[in-house]
Amino acid sequence: MIDDSATEELTQLIEGYRRFREKGWHPQRARWDRLREGQQPKVMVIACSDSRVDPAQIFDVDPGEIFVVRNVAALVPPFEVTTGRHGVSAALEFAVQVLRVKEVLVLGHGMCGGCHAALTQELRGAEPGKGGFVADWIALLDDAREEVVREFGTEGQAAARAMEFAGVRVSLQNLRTFPCVSELEGRGKLKLRGAFFAITDGILHLLDERTGRFHPA
Numbered sequence: 001m002i003d004d005s006a007t008e009e010l011t012q013l014i015e016g017y018r019r020f021r022e023k024g025w026h027p028q029r030a031r032w033d034r035l036r037e038g039q040q041p042k043v044m045v046i047a048c049s050d051s052r053v054d055p056a057q058i059f060d061v062d063p064g065e066i067f068v069v070r071n072v073a074a075l076v077p078p079f080e081v082t083t084g085r086h087g088v089s090a091a092l093e094f095a096v097q098v099l100r101v102k103e104v105l106v107l108g109h110g111m112c113g114g115c116h117a118a119l120t121q122e123l124r125g126a127e128p129g130k131g132g133f134v135a136d137w138i139a140l141l142d143d144a145r146e147e148v149v150r151e152f153g154t155e156g157q158a159a160a161r162a163m164e165f166a167g168v169r170v171s172l173q174n175l176r177t178f179p180c181v182s183e184l185e186g187r188g189k190l191k192l193r194g195a196f197f198a199i200t201d202g203i204l205h206l207l208d209e210r211t212g213r214f215h216p217a
């Protein structure tokens with residue numbers, strides 16, 4: 001039962017949960033039983049927190065198939081041993097060293113608010129809790145932004161898309177600063193990939209790192 005204090009939002013979530021119990025839980029009991037023993041995903045996906053870009057939905061995968069980290073703008077920070085809570089680094093370490101995933105895929109997306117804020121610098125100087133955490137996080141894109149702004153300026157579709165593409169490249173570059181990642185990649189045990197989902201047309205693009213260009217999958 002949903003009690004009287006239930007909001008419309010919670011009611012929708014619970015209704016969704018009931019559909020899941022019917023269509024996702026009971027029919028797939030064997031899968032859930034196997035997963036109870038442990039997870040063995042082969043792929044880690046780093047995606048944006050944006051509600052429109054759910055990797056499990058885009059790649060149509062079942063539970064247990066992808067290990068996902070989502071954050072503002074799908075960013076990976078560089079390898080750093082400074083104090084602080086390194087959430088992405090912890091997840092990466094777990095995926096690569098413990099789960100031994102074979103691929104790490106960075107999934108950027110169109111209309112990304114984080115990339116837009118990086119481009120416009122609209123949150124620069126904001127206090128923590130009032131935009132400052134986001135500003136500090138997307139400052140990871142500052143160097144890449146300089147190049148984008150030189151070529152495309154700070155406004156318009158071309159600039160936005162260039163910033164979003166650049167974000168994927170920055171994350172790949174930062175992934176390679178982790179010794180465990182670069183070593184496994186060097187030995188051919190780990191593959192890094194860049195991808196981009198354009199939410200305007202629903203088309204997935206893959207990055208060709210040799211040319212630096214994204215092509216429809």
Ligand SMILES: [Zn+2]
Nearest residue numbers: 048050112113
């Ligand atoms: Zn985003």
